[in-house]
Amino acid sequence: MSTPRRRSPSEVLKRGYSDEEIAAIYDRARLWLESGDLRRSESLLVGINEIAPDHAPAWLAMSYIHIMNRSYDSAIFCARQALRLDPNMTSAMVFLVVTLMTTGDVNSAGTYLGELREKIESGSNEDANLVRLVKMQLARFETR
């Protein structure tokens, strides 16, 4: 008789939270970001990243905190994590463009910008804020 697979401690921990609870905690963290309370927001996001490491928005919010703290390498890592978990997350691409341009990796930023431009021209993204930000980054890229 085969023995049941031993669950890793992270799986055991995650089982205590529903997707709705994780989303509610993320929402609280995002609201604290809006009010400028990075410390409390970070505390929640670090927790989400540990108990639900497949929650892409939490990785992206963590990237935002790293950008605010000028830790650009960590910001790139977190935005890449978000994009790996959700390859269609255009906001993660924008985060990568912003941070890569800041660190001077213009070639990588250009690759993501090209992909973003295609998505916008095809009309697959209608978020006005995102489109504005991409256009700003395109201008930044062209005048570098």
Place this chain on the structure above:
Amino acid sequence: MKRSNIDGPEPFSLSPLLAILPISGNSAKLHDLGASLFARLEKVSAMRTEEGLANERDVHRRLVAEEGMLKTLLDWLSQRDRGTQGSATGKQVLRATISSDEDTTGED
């Protein structure tokens, strides 16, 4: 629509990256979860001090992260509850003031 001059700045102009963060979930649902969050905090704190688990570095890091998250949430919920009680007290004071005014009027 044209914006009024007395409107506050739009979120995008304050922080463009924050404006494109995904919106999901409803933090208002956390208000009903205080008891279960507290139970989880007790469980996680106990696990963290367990000898076998505490020695595993990765597990310890996860437990510390979850414990920090739960403490932050519970602190916020308790602050919020105190605020609610404060406003209830304010209402009671208001009621008491109104009733004392009525009493004074009655004496007249």
